[in-house]
Amino acid sequence: MPIFQSHAGFCITRNKLQLVEIDYRKENFYLENVDEEPFGEEIDSSNRESKFINILQNAYKALSVRKSLNTQNVSFALQHDFFKIIEIPFDNTLTERDLIEHFNWELQLLFPSEIPNDYFVQYVDVDKSNLRKEKYAIILAINRQLLNLINKFCFKNNLVLRLADNIHFATNVFITLDNQSVKNEVYLSILIEEKEFSVIIMDEQIPIHFSVKQYLDDSDLLSKMKSVIEKLGKYNLSVDNITKSYLFGNNAGDELIEKINSSVNLQLKKINPFDKIKVSPFLYENRYFVETNNSFAPAAGVALRLQ
Incomplete structure (x- = not known):
C-alpha cells in the first residue's frame, strides 16, 4: 500500500467550508478539486x-452536487476558536501521562468553567529548537465533543476522518516544502482571517511562538501586528533574523500585504499551495484555483499530510 492515499482536506471557518481534493496516482499528486461553499449561518463550537x-451538511451537499469526492479519506483544518490556545511552563522530567495531567491542571486554572478531561491536548515542546531552551509548551486543546461531531458528520457521509488540525498549523507543510534542504533558518508566517490574525515563528521546523489576535480594521491589525513583531526580542531575534516570511488566509489581499511589509519591515510571500502538485486540466478554469489559491492553504495542507 502506498504511504500516501488520495485525500480530501476541508477547512472550516466561521462562514464557509473549503475543500481541496488530491489524488495520488502513478507516484504523483494530482489536484482534483478546489471549491468552497458559504454556510447558511455562522458556525462555532457552541452550536x-x-x-x-x-450547517456542515448543507455546505457539503452543495459541494457534492457540483463535484462528488473520489476518496473517502478526509481531514479538517479548524478555525482558532475551536481550540483553547495557551503557552505554559512544564517539568521535562514528567512522563508523558503526567505531562498531560499537568496540562489539564493548567487548563482548569485558566478555564475554570471547562472540564479538562473533555479536551484532547496537542502540544509543541519549544525547547527542542535552537532558539528557545525554556521548558515551555504551546498547547492546543480541542473539545472531544467537537471532534465527535465532525466524526458523526463523516460517518453520515461515508467518509473516514484521518486528522483534525488548527487552521494555521495546517499551513506549515508549505514552509517545509519551500525550504526542504535549508538549515538553521527562522521563518515567520501570518494567517489573516476575518477579524482575526495569527503569527507563527519557526526555528527550522519547530514552532517557538504562536499567537492569535482579534482586530477591528486594517489600522488595528497593523498596530497589533507591529506589537507582535516587536516581541521578537524576547527570543533574541529581530526582523533581520527572519529568513523568510509567509502570508496565508482569506483576507490576505495584495494591498494589505504592502501595508504590513511597510509597517513591520517584512517581505511577505504568498504561497500558491498547488505549485508543486500536478493539476487536472479542467481546474485551469476554476476561479478559486486561479484567483484565490492562497486562501486554500489550510485545506490543502491537511490534504497533503501523511498522518
Missing part, C-alpha cells in the same frame, strides 16, 4: 449538535 452538523 448544538444538530445545528452544527446541519
Whole structure:
C-alpha cells in the first residue's frame, strides 16, 4: 500500500467550508478539486449538535452536487476558536501521562468553567529548537465533543476522518516544502482571517511562538501586528533574523500585504499551495484555483499530510 492515499482536506471557518481534493496516482499528486461553499449561518463550537452538523451538511451537499469526492479519506483544518490556545511552563522530567495531567491542571486554572478531561491536548515542546531552551509548551486543546461531531458528520457521509488540525498549523507543510534542504533558518508566517490574525515563528521546523489576535480594521491589525513583531526580542531575534516570511488566509489581499511589509519591515510571500502538485486540466478554469489559491492553504495542507 502506498504511504500516501488520495485525500480530501476541508477547512472550516466561521462562514464557509473549503475543500481541496488530491489524488495520488502513478507516484504523483494530482489536484482534483478546489471549491468552497458559504454556510447558511455562522458556525462555532457552541452550536448544538444538530445545528452544527446541519450547517456542515448543507455546505457539503452543495459541494457534492457540483463535484462528488473520489476518496473517502478526509481531514479538517479548524478555525482558532475551536481550540483553547495557551503557552505554559512544564517539568521535562514528567512522563508523558503526567505531562498531560499537568496540562489539564493548567487548563482548569485558566478555564475554570471547562472540564479538562473533555479536551484532547496537542502540544509543541519549544525547547527542542535552537532558539528557545525554556521548558515551555504551546498547547492546543480541542473539545472531544467537537471532534465527535465532525466524526458523526463523516460517518453520515461515508467518509473516514484521518486528522483534525488548527487552521494555521495546517499551513506549515508549505514552509517545509519551500525550504526542504535549508538549515538553521527562522521563518515567520501570518494567517489573516476575518477579524482575526495569527503569527507563527519557526526555528527550522519547530514552532517557538504562536499567537492569535482579534482586530477591528486594517489600522488595528497593523498596530497589533507591529506589537507582535516587536516581541521578537524576547527570543533574541529581530526582523533581520527572519529568513523568510509567509502570508496565508482569506483576507490576505495584495494591498494589505504592502501595508504590513511597510509597517513591520517584512517581505511577505504568498504561497500558491498547488505549485508543486500536478493539476487536472479542467481546474485551469476554476476561479478559486486561479484567483484565490492562497486562501486554500489550510485545506490543502491537511490534504497533503501523511498522518
